[in-house]
Amino acid sequence: MNRNLLVTALIATAAIGSSFAASAQTNAAATTQRDVKQEQRIENGLRNGTITARENAKLQSDEARVDRLEAKALKDGKMTAAKRAQVTEAQNKASRDIHTATTNGVNGNPLSASSQRAQADVQRNIGQEQRINQGVRSGSLTNREAATLERGQAHVDAREAHAGADGHISAREQRNIQHAENRQSARIYNKKHNAAVKD
Template identity: 50%
Template sequence: MKNVTLTALLLAIAGAALYSGAYAADTATEVQRDTHQQARIEQGLQSGSLTTQEAGRLEQDEARIDRNQANAERNGNLSAAEKARIQREQNQVSQAITRDKSNGAVGNPNSESSQRLQADVQRNINQDQRIENGVKNDTLTHREAGALERGQAKVDQREARAARNGHVGANEQRHIQNAENRQSNHIYNKKHNDVIR
C-alpha cells in the first residue's frame, strides 16, 4: 500500500513539474512575441514606414494584448482557449503592423516626436525581454509575469495616448518614462523576491 501511495505521489509531482514547464514555455512564448512585435514597431519608426500616430495605434493594440495576458495569467494557469485568443489577437496586430508599414504613409524618423517614441518603444522591448527571461529562468512566477504584463499594458497605453495626435511632446515622454521607471522597479522587485513556482 505504501508503494502505491509513494508511486502515485511521485507521478503527481512529475506531472505538476511537466505542466509547470509547459506553462512557462507558453508564457515565455507569448512575451517573446510581444517583444518581437514591439521591435517591428520600433523598426517601422526608425525607417519612417510608420508614422508616430500609426505607432500609437499599434501601441493601443499591444496594451490590449498585455491586459488580456495579465488576466489570463492571474490565476497562474494559461488555458488552451486563453492561449488561442491571445495568439489570434497577436496575429491581428502583426497584420496591422504589416499593413501600416506598407500603406504609403511616411513618418519622419528624425523628428523629435519620433525619436521620443522610438526610445520609449525600445524600453518596452527591454522590459518585455526581462519578463521573458524571468519566466524562462524561474525568477518570475506565472502570476508575477501576469502582474508585470498589466504594468506593460499601462506603459503601452500611455504611449498610445501620447502619440494619438501624431506628436509626442517632451512632457508626455517624461510621464511615459516615469511609468517605465516604475515598471522597471516592479520587474526587479518581482525577480528578486525569492518567490518560486
C-alpha cells in the same frame, strides 16, 4: 503491495503536475518573447519611416490589449489552452496591424522629434519585455508575477497610445511616459529579486 502502488501513484501525480507547470511557464515565455519581437518590428518601422507616430499610437494600443490579455491569462498562475488561444489571436491581430502600417505607403519622418520620442519609448518597451521574458525563462519570475508586470506594461503602452494619438508626442507627454516606464522598471527589478520562485 498497496504501499508500492500508492508511492507509484504519488510519483506519477507529481510528474504530471510538474509537466503542467512547465507547460504554463513555457506558454508564458513564448508569449513574452513574441511581445519582444513585435515591439522590435514597430521600432524598425519607426526608424526607417514606414511607421508614423500616429500609427505607432494605434500599434501601442494593440500591444496594450495583448499585455492585458496576458496578465489576465497568467493571473492565477496557469495559462490554459483557451487563454493561450485568446492571447495568440490578439497577437496575430497586432502582427497584421504592424504589417499594414509598414506597407500602407504612409511614411513618417524618422528624424522628427515625435518619431525620435516614440523610438525611445518603444526601445524601452523592448528592454522591459526582454527582462520579463528572461525572468520567466530563468524562473526568477512566477507566472503570477509576470501577470502583474504585463499589466504594468499594458499601462505604459496605453500611455504611449494616448500620447501619440494626434500624431505628435510632446516633451511633457514623453516625461509622463518615462515616469511610468521608470516605475515599471523598478517593479520588474523587485519582482525578479524577491523570494518568490517559479510556480
